[in-house]
Amino acid sequence: MKKRITLCLSLLLLCVCTAMATVNIIPKPTSVTEREGAFQIKNGLTIGYNEASLEPAAIYLQEILTKETGLSFKIKQGKGKIQLSIISAFDEGGKDRSENYELHCDKKGVRVYANSYRGIINGIATLRQLLPVKGGGGSVPCVSIKDAPNFHWRGLMLDPVRHFFSVEETKRLLDQMALYKLNRFHWHLSDNEGFRMEVKAYPELTGDTMAWRRFNYHDRQCLERASKENNPTMLIPWKFIKEVEGFGELYGGYYTQDEIRNVVQYAAVRGIDVIPEIDMPGHNGSACWCYRWLSCTQDGREPLCLGRNSTIEFAEKVYDEVFKLFPYEYVSIGGDEVNRRRWSECPECQKRIQSEGLKDVSELQAWFTKRMEKYFNAHGRRILGWDEILEGGLSKTATVHWWRGDHPDVTQKSTAMGNEVVLCPFTFLYFDYAQDDNTLRHIYDGDIVPVDLTPEQLKLIKGMQANIWCERIPTEARMQWMVFPRALALAEKAWTPRKDQNWDDFFPRLQAHLQRLDAMGIQYRPLQTKRP
Numbered sequence: 001m002k003k004r005i006t007l008c009l010s011l012l013l014l015c016v017c018t019a020m021a022t023v024n025i026i027p028k029p030t031s032v033t034e035r036e037g038a039f040q041i042k043n044g045l046t047i048g049y050n051e052a053s054l055e056p057a058a059i060y061l062q063e064i065l066t067k068e069t070g071l072s073f074k075i076k077q078g079k080g081k082i083q084l085s086i087i088s089a090f091d092e093g094g095k096d097r098s099e100n101y102e103l104h105c106d107k108k109g110v111r112v113y114a115n116s117y118r119g120i121i122n123g124i125a126t127l128r129q130l131l132p133v134k135g136g137g138g139s140v141p142c143v144s145i146k147d148a149p150n151f152h153w154r155g156l157m158l159d160p161v162r163h164f165f166s167v168e169e170t171k172r173l174l175d176q177m178a179l180y181k182l183n184r185f186h187w188h189l190s191d192n193e194g195f196r197m198e199v200k201a202y203p204e205l206t207g208d209t210m211a212w213r214r215f216n217y218h219d220r221q222c223l224e225r226a227s228k229e230n231n232p233t234m235l236i237p238w239k240f241i242k243e244v245e246g247f248g249e250l251y252g253g254y255y256t257q258d259e260i261r262n263v264v265q266y267a268a269v270r271g272i273d274v275i276p277e278i279d280m281p282g283h284n285g286s287a288c289w290c291y292r293w294l295s296c297t298q299d300g301r302e303p304l305c306l307g308r309n310s311t312i313e314f315a316e317k318v319y320d321e322v323f324k325l326f327p328y329e330y331v332s333i334g335g336d337e338v339n340r341r342r343w344s345e346c347p348e349c350q351k352r353i354q355s356e357g358l359k360d361v362s363e364l365q366a367w368f369t370k371r372m373e374k375y376f377n378a379h380g381r382r383i384l385g386w387d388e389i390l391e392g393g394l395s396k397t398a399t400v401h402w403w404r405g406d407h408p409d410v411t412q413k414s415t416a417m418g419n420e421v422v423l424c425p426f427t428f429l430y431f432d433y434a435q436d437d438n439t440l441r442h443i444y445d446g447d448i449v450p451v452d453l454t455p456e457q458l459k460l461i462k463g464m465q466a467n468i469w470c471e472r473i474p475t476e477a478r479m480q481w482m483v484f485p486r487a488l489a490l491a492e493k494a495w496t497p498r499k500d501q502n503w504d505d506f507f508p509r510l511q512a513h514l515q516r517l518d519a520m521g522i523q524y525r526p527l528q529t530k531r532p
């Protein structure tokens with residue numbers, strides 16, 4: 001008898017554990033209380049929402065559920081078996097709780113509560129992860145989850161300049177970001193190799209021989225690797241090559257303003273802000289080549305000549321269009337790796353240095369950044385820039401992207417001056433850098449937030465993002481290989497407080513998530529591999 005009771009207890013425990021094993025959320029939530037049983041998702045059930053503003057979230061959830069289960073769902077403002085509700089309960093305390101959410105599932109249904117659209121979207125991301133990986137109907141385990149992010153800036157930067165990505169490919173990345181609660185998409189839209197945003201005031205920027213180019217050094221390297229490694233993900237896609245009369249086959253592409261609005265809208269539904277970057281005054285050889293008067297010696301080489309008022313007017317007109325397309329607070333001016341020596345030799349830049357009482361060419365860049373910052377502010381925006389914008393002096397309200405991991409004092413200096421910082425040091429978060437079998441752990445265990453900051457300085461850390469520079473990433477498949485699964489480590493580093501991050505807990509959860517990535521068709525890098 002005793003044996004039988006023990007056996008029954010063991011079986012019961014096994015059942016409970018099996019049910020519990022289905023709850024595996026990345027990034028790890030603040031609290032998860034699992035119970036026995038599950039809510040069965042049935043054909044025709046209703047997704048209800050309590051405020052009209054939640055209709056896009058309900059439609060988004062409907063699409064997800066249909067895709068995952070093969071069933072159909074109704075949506076309505078009012079009550080549903082799956083209920084999305086904005087409530088005011090999280091409002092006390094003065095802290096930003098806009099991304100907090102609660103998710104409660106019992107055998108009768110699922111309820112997601114938050115005090116904003118974004119909180120509801122975070123709850124939907126969790127619900128997506130509670131669904132079984134394999135489609136064909138499904139159930140949600142009975143569970144109560146309360147959750148809040150550590151950082152509100154959790155991002156990925158994509159560079160469609162060095163290699164282009166279509167709107168559809170970009171949207172797929174946004175979908176993947178949303179699943180892991182990554183909520184900032186930094187879009188690097190211009191650089192030496194091309195200008196990717198249609199600008200109505202300067203249409204030649206995206207003309208046939210500007211947004212397209214002859215194969216360059218990186219294209220040739222990619223093709224060499226494709227052949228040497230027998231790796232089709234390193235091939236340059238035919239879909240981005242076109243024949244231009246008098247030039248032959250050129251590679252490239254750009255986004256029309258309608259396409260940009262479409263991407264911004266798609267991201268907004270998923271709770272993602274799109275942060276545009278038009279890099280100035282350096283890294284803009286494409287603009288200088290197109291409009292030669294932008295460069296100091298009118299030879300089409302970057303950086304912008306800051307001595308000429310026509311350059312400032314160009315910058316303002318380009319950003320005017322940026323402000324119209326991107327509704328969010330932050331806009332990036334870039335500002336990295338400027339070849340300031342050109343200004344030392346330019347009489348017009350020297351004249352500007354004198355007339356503005358500046359000390360040197362670093363101060364000339366700072367003068368430009370501050371001037372543009374005033375312009376941004378006058379349009380209700382805040383300026384962001386790579387950490388070189390510190391050099392020559394920075395206004396208090398600029399936000400710094402710390403990327404130079406070999407300049408560990410950047411965050412210390414910026415926050416000591418009262419500036420906000422987004423962390424993306426190349427030592428951890430450059431996802432174009434090669435991965436090996438230790439990369440994930442290096443990211444997960446790393447002190448991405450510098451350990452020498454005071455509590456006041458820590459408040460100025462907005463969060464973190466990884467950067468996907470695409471010189472050596474010519475296809476979506478290669479991008480996925482470089483980004484996954486390490487984006488999951490980034491997601492947990494940015495969402496879950498450091499004290500709750502634990503590699504031994506994370507790694508098995510990550511392993512289980514690989515099935516989810518497989519089901520989504522993501523060509524991630526396996527955890528152990530010989531392939532480069």
Ligand code: ACM
Pocket residue numbers: 336337386403
């Ligand atoms: C950068 O990697 N130049 C920001």
Ligand code: ZN
Pocket residue numbers: 295296304305306307308342343346347348349
């Ligand atoms: Zn100049």
